[in-house]
Amino acid sequence: MSFPWAKNYEPQHPLMKYFxxxxxxxRLVYNAIGAGYPVPRxxxxxxxxxxxxxxxxxIQIITGIVLAMHYAANAGVAFNSVEHIMRDVNAGWxxxxxxxNGASMFFIVVxxxxxxxxxxxxxxxxxxxxxxxxxxxxxxMMATAFMGYVLPWGQMSFWGAQVITGFFSAIPIVGEPVRxxxxxxxxxxxxxxxxxxxxxxLLPFVIAGVIILHIWALHIxxxxxxxxxxxxxxxxxxxxxxxxxxxxxxxxxxFLLVFVALTFFSPNTLGHADNYIPANALSTPAxxxxxxxxxxxxxxxxxxxxxxxxxxxxLWGVIAMFASIALLFFLPWLDSSPVKSSxxxxxxxxxxxxxxxxxxxxxxxxxxxxxQPWVILSQLGAIYxxxxxxxxxxIVSRIERPLPLPNSITEAVLAKHADKPSDATA
Amino acid sequence: MASETDTTAGIEDGVRRxxxxxxxxxxxxxxxxxxxxxxxxxQMNPSADVLALSTTEIDISAIQPGQAIKTSWRxxxxxxxxxxxxxxxxxKAVPLGDLRDPETIDQxxxxxxxxxxxxxxxxxxxxxxxxxxxxxxxxxDFGGYFCPCHGSHYDTAARIRKGPAPKNLVVPPYEFxxxxxxxxx
Numbered sequence: 001m002s003f004p005w006a007k008n009y010e011p012q013h014p015l016m017k018y019f020x021x022x023x024x025x026x027r028l029v030y031n032a033i034g035a036g037y038p039v040p041r042x043x044x045x046x047x048x049x050x051x052x053x054x055x056x057x058x059i060q061i062i063t064g065i066v067l068a069m070h071y072a073a074n075a076g077v078a079f080n081s082v083e084h085i086m087r088d089v090n091a092g093w094x095x096x097x098x099x100x101n102g103a104s105m106f107f108i109v110v111x112x113x114x115x116x117x118x119x120x121x122x123x124x125x126x127x128x129x130x131x132x133x134x135x136x137x138x139x140x141m142m143a144t145a146f147m148g149y150v151l152p153w154g155q156m157s158f159w160g161a162q163v164i165t166g167f168f169s170a171i172p173i174v175g176e177p178v179r180x181x182x183x184x185x186x187x188x189x190x191x192x193x194x195x196x197x198x199x200x201x202l203l204p205f206v207i208a209g210v211i212i213l214h215i216w217a218l219h220i221x222x223x224x225x226x227x228x229x230x231x232x233x234x235x236x237x238x239x240x241x242x243x244x245x246x247x248x249x250x251x252x253x254x255f256l257l258v259f260v261a262l263t264f265f266s267p268n269t270l271g272h273a274d275n276y277i278p279a280n281a282l283s284t285p286a287x288x289x290x291x292x293x294x295x296x297x298x299x300x301x302x303x304x305x306x307x308x309x310x311x312x313x314x315l316w317g318v319i320a321m322f323a324s325i326a327l328l329f330f331l332p333w334l335d336s337s338p339v340k341s342s343x344x345x346x347x348x349x350x351x352x353x354x355x356x357x358x359x360x361x362x363x364x365x366x367x368x369x370x371x372q373p374w375v376i377l378s379q380l381g382a383i384y385x386x387x388x389x390x391x392x393x394x395i396v397s398r399i400e401r402p403l404p405l406p407n408s409i410t411e412a413v414l415a416k417h418a419d420k421p422s423d424a425t426a
Numbered sequence: 427m428a429s430e431t432d433t434t435a436g437i438e439d440g441v442r443r444x445x446x447x448x449x450x451x452x453x454x455x456x457x458x459x460x461x462x463x464x465x466x467x468x469q470m471n472p473s474a475d476v477l478a479l480s481t482t483e484i485d486i487s488a489i490q491p492g493q494a495i496k497t498s499w500r501x502x503x504x505x506x507x508x509x510x511x512x513x514x515x516x517x518k519a520v521p522l523g524d525l526r527d528p529e530t531i532d533q534x535x536x537x538x539x540x541x542x543x544x545x546x547x548x549x550x551x552x553x554x555x556x557x558x559x560x561x562x563x564x565x566x567d568f569g570g571y572f573c574p575c576h577g578s579h580y581d582t583a584a585r586i587r588k589g590p591a592p593k594n595l596v597v598p599p600y601e602f603x604x605x606x607x608x609x610x611x
Contacts (some may be wrong), residue, residue, distance in 0.1 A: 162553040284555040284574065287574065315592070371577065
């Protein structure tokens with residue numbers, strides 16, 4: 001599970017020795033996140049976001065369990081029970097705002113974590129399994145966030161549930177029965193709210209389980225690093241503790257600062273005012289949009305306004321939206337370049353940043369009404385998104401001439417410091 | 427030693443008794459698991475109270491030509507629209523070949539009552555309530571209904587003309603009890 005020079009756990013205290021013999025839990029912790037886990041010495045701050053995502057999950061679980069003590073999952077009273085939390089429950093407003101904005105923070109750090117992986121080629125061999133499990137976590141997060149958003153039973157909750165379960169009605173023949181099966185009725189109602197609450201409570205623990213597999217799979221090859229070169233010997237690494245516990249601790253401090261600033265000073269900025277109107281099955285809000293973290297995918301869904309071949313526009317939209325995420329499962333095999341880090345891939349690096357811009361463009365289009373010029377921009381953005389993974393990436397990885405790679409992580413680190421003598425004296 | 431002779435004693439054509447026991451046990455467990463999964467999956471389907479087909483009686487006498495109302499049946503919105511002659515003529519003027527979901531206005535209304543267009547107010551794309559039933563709302567490019575969620579336009583017979591929706595607005599089962607009262611469901 002680790003490099004040969006990893007230190008072995010040697011309990012100091014007789015009590016720990018006794019404990020470790022019966023249940024080697026201290027050993028597991030020591031080897032996973034302690035001094036017994038060697039990590040490349042050159043990780044930058046982009047390597048903080050995995051730990052931050054874990055912290056966000058813990059915050060969501062703690063605030064969520066507390067909210068469930070006051071929330072009532074019944075269509076008749078759900079909206080009022082959320083208002084009860086906001087107005088009457090001691091510190092309820094804080095816990096709910098923390099949970100609402102905690103979801104946004106979770107997605108912010110996960111998106112940065114994903115783009116870190118894309119930039120530094122962390123999805124490539126020998127870490128394909130880490131990437132695949134990560135995509136599974138991302139899908140579970142999306143399902144959990146969607147169902148959580150339905151629980152306050154406001155207008156956006158209701159119409160979000162109506163639209164998203166509507167995706168399934170696009171499936172030929174069985175679509176409508178599947179949708180009724182998911183909803184437990186013909187429209188979102190009490191049955192829907194109850195099952196979403198049940199699953200919203202369950203899924204975070206499933207996510208925690210997949211995270212354990214994600215970290216387990218990571219710890220077999222060890223972390224990637226900004227050079228993308230694999231660790232060769234001991235001098236390429238430092239022990240996780242205290243080096244990266246400290247670095248992650250600093251990152252956690254910055255994360256919490258942003259999180260509390262959002263929660264205390266601007267708690268509704270990332271939400272929608274319409275969700276403070278109780279659900280009304282007879283009136284759709286004038287402008288219905290999902291939460292910000294779904295906007296790029298929503299834009300891809302909306303990009304299909306025409307029938308094409310024998311498939312209708314609705315099914316195309318749904319297929320494209322799901323495909324845009326499912327595509328990530330194939331990424332390790334679409335990019336055949338043996339060089340991982342974009343620092344040594346001049347051509348890929350350009351297309352990486354175009355992809356980032358494209359995702360922002362799609363996100364912007366997702367926010368806009370279904371009118372021109374947003375429709376055409378969504379269509380162009382969606383075409384580029386798929387072209388990046390299916391056309392550009394396979395071609396670039398074949399024709400690109402990478403920059404010369406350093407022989408080792410240590411050499412890269414020392415060369416960097418030789419270039420900048422001011423760093424050495426600082 | 428006795429057990430060894432036991433396991434070899436039952437061999438016929440290379441099949442041991444133990445193979446039979448393994449297959450039988452696993453099969454039985456599989457059938458049992460399937461029998462448990464069935465109710466666990468089925469409980470998600472609409473329950474009896476949701477399925478209980480409610481019927482809704484609506485007095486349409488107050489709806490003036492050109493007006494529409496929004497009502498509800500099985501918790502789904504229903505549009506009842508009193509078409510004017512011009513709207514009916516517009517709907518009839520469209521060649522069926524131009525339609526994504528070809529239906530004539532006669533197929534979507536009752537004989538002799540073709541001014542009464544009764545449809546679900548549920549966009550066939552992803553289920554939003556289209557605009558156009560109330561006074562002053564956007565009726566879309568074809569004078570019928572417009573769904574603001576993803577931009578589907580329906581014509582005066584509530585047929586899909588433009589945008590991502592695949593089907594015309596659904597006509598629910600209904601009967602005229604008299605000239606002024608209609609029962610939906």
